[in-house]
Amino acid sequence: MQESNSTVKKAGPVRRLFALPNEHPVKTIVVALILCLICSVLVSTAAILLKPRQLANEELLGKQREILRAVGRYQAGMNIQAEFSNIETRLVELATGEYVSHINADHYHYARAVADPATRVEIAPEADIARVRAIAKYAPVYLVQEAGETRLIVLPVHGYGLWSTMYAYLAIEVDGRVAGISFYKQGETPGLGSEIANPRWQAAWRGKRIYDDQGTVRLALITAGKRDPDQAEFQIDALSGATITSKGVTHLIRFWLGEQGYGPYLRRHFHVGGGQ
Amino acid sequence: MKHEHKKVLFEPLLENNPILLQVLGICSALAVTTRLAPALMMCVALTAVLVASSVVISMIRHHIPGHIRIIVFVTIISTFVVLVEQVLRAFAFDLANQLSVFIGLIITNCIVLGRAEAFASKHPLLPSLLDALGHGAGYSALLIIVASLRELFGSGTLLGVTILQPVSEGGWYQPNGLMLLAPSAFFIIALLIWAVRSWKREQVEKPEFRISHIAQDDRE
Numbered sequence A: 001m002q003e004s005n006s007t008v009k010k011a012g013p014v015r016r017l018f019a020l021p022n023e024h025p026v027k028t029i030v031v032a033l034i035l036c037l038i039c040s041v042l043v044s045t046a047a048i049l050l051k052p053r054q055l056a057n058e059e060l061l062g063k064q065r066e067i068l069r070a071v072g073r074y075q076a077g078m079n080i081q082a083e084f085s086n087i088e089t090r091l092v093e094l095a096t097g098e099y100v101s102h103i104n105a106d107h108y109h110y111a112r113a114v115a116d117p118a119t120r121v122e123i124a125p126e127a128d129i130a131r132v133r134a135i136a137k138y139a140p141v142y143l144v145q146e147a148g149e150t151r152l153i154v155l156p157v158h159g160y161g162l163w164s165t166m167y168a169y170l171a172i173e174v175d176g177r178v179a180g181i182s183f184y185k186q187g188e189t190p191g192l193g194s195e196i197a198n199p200r201w202q203a204a205w206r207g208k209r210i211y212d213d214q215g216t217v218r219l220a221l222i223t224a225g226k227r228d229p230d231q232a233e234f235q236i237d238a239l240s241g242a243t244i245t246s247k248g249v250t251h252l253i254r255f256w257l258g259e260q261g262y263g264p265y266l267r268r269h270f271h272v273g274g275g276q
Numbered sequence B: 001m002k003h004e005h006k007k008v009l010f011e012p013l014l015e016n017n018p019i020l021l022q023v024l025g026i027c028s029a030l031a032v033t034t035r036l037a038p039a040l041m042m043c044v045a046l047t048a049v050l051v052a053s054s055v056v057i058s059m060i061r062h063h064i065p066g067h068i069r070i071i072v073f074v075t076i077i078s079t080f081v082v083l084v085e086q087v088l089r090a091f092a093f094d095l096a097n098q099l100s101v102f103i104g105l106i107i108t109n110c111i112v113l114g115r116a117e118a119f120a121s122k123h124p125l126l127p128s129l130l131d132a133l134g135h136g137a138g139y140s141a142l143l144i145i146v147a148s149l150r151e152l153f154g155s156g157t158l159l160g161v162t163i164l165q166p167v168s169e170g171g172w173y174q175p176n177g178l179m180l181l182a183p184s185a186f187f188i189i190a191l192l193i194w195a196v197r198s199w200k201r202e203q204v205e206k207p208e209f210r211i212s213h214i215a216q217d218d219r220e
Helices: A002-009 A013-019 A025-070 A080-084 A110-115 A193-197 A199-203 A229-234 A243-257 A263-270 B003-013 B026-031 B036-059 B066-091 B093-099 B101-108 B110-120 B125-155 B182-199 B212-219
Strands: A087-093 A098-100 A120-122 A134-136 A138-146 A149-160 A165-173 A178-185 A220-222 A235-237
Touching: A013 A025, A025 A080, A025 A165, A025 A178, A025 B066, A025 B093, A110 A120, A110 A134, A110 A138, A134 A138, A149 A243, A149 A263, A165 A243, A178 A193, A178 A199, A193 A199, A193 A243, A220 A243, A229 A235, B003 B125, B026 B101, B026 B125, B026 B182, B036 B066, B036 B093, B036 B101, B036 B110, B036 B125, B066 B093, B066 B101, B066 B110, B093 B101, B101 B110, B110 B125, B125 B182
Parallel strands: A220 A235
Antiparallel strands: A087 A098, A087 A138, A120 A134, A138 A149, A149 A165, A165 A178
16 A cells, blocks of 8 residues: 555556556556566577577477387487487378378478378268378388498387377387287276376387287287187287277277278388288 | 564464465365375475566556556466466476366466465565565465375376385285275365364354344344
8 A cells, every 4th residue: 555655646647557546447558568568578488598498408308308218229328319319210201101202201291281281181980990080191110220331110109099199219120020019099997098108008019019910900909818829929918907999909909000090101111011 | 574474474374374274276176186296396486486486577567557457467477477388388287288278377377366466566665575475385384284185095006106015016005996086185185274274263164144043043
């Protein structure tokens, strides 16, 4: 109260404005405007200043680290960028399986390409087993190079589980066996479905076959009671207490390695899943 | 420190705990307490937002028009929430990912808006700052207790360090899956409320109405 008394005497226009009763419409509008201005300047400054760091995090920790995890080459404290320099990023046209060179693969943004009507590919509901709704025309692949040869192919895959879309990198040997998988973003039930993020469970994927001799995707999560010893090389233990999450994982593998996903690419370039 | 300042600072810890007595901020107390590390990050984030918004609101309290005060509070609170979220995404990527939407949801946390409306908009700077710190600490204390219990019995670890070796890793402890689900936080918070109110009887609420035949018995 003392403040408003003293301000009335020095009658500058700003001070006179602030001396108005709080309920005065002019003061209400002015206070609201000033507040909005200050807040928006603060928020946009922070967003702009921190953006490079956030993007670097996204690239380094969100992508490169998870790809290294999928191929089993990640250790805590390692130089991620240096290790990632052995991995080549290419862009693939999913329908034909051909490499695309007119777009820079390093700066390709998959989610943005799905949103863009020019590159969006709608998936018919009856064919949409992984419940992705739509995919992009082009998708990235990451090739682990050793002595000038491609050793592993890493494919980004995703699909819907019980509560959430699950995102993973699937690493495949050039002979079509799984080299590793890393689920890096998911919101499944803690302790049950979200065990897909558990490295111990992911380790069981290593060495499993994906395609049978006819080129059909056979890899699946199977509950303990239904396991068939003759099919063991195609079967991974389902997560107990997480039937729907496990089904979702099976479906996202079937979808992304099938004809709508990377199937044509793997067949064309690595003769994987092409039938012998 | 003056007596009333001490009271403002320490009362929210036990006598007037935002979660235990006021029963506010329950949503995040359920959602982020499956593990201790994200819960700690949430405590820091909420306390930072609470302190910053209380200080600013207290500073401009003589100039906030009454009609639009709630909008003013929410604008200030959301500004700080966005700032905290941006900083976390730049400097604590993994924790920010684990907390996902719950940092953003601090905007709707009733503790923050509640303190702005009930305290910061009516009191000078120093008491408002202390009140915000006190409520932040009261919220944090409860989150830490709940998260420690849930992580220890749900996964056998604390801050990711194995304490009770689970059976799945060759140990003896069978983790309690319920602890990882939201209902367990309800049970733990309810048990804590029960314990505190048995100790501090004055926190027990008066019944809103009485069933008639019991009322008669009471007359004696």
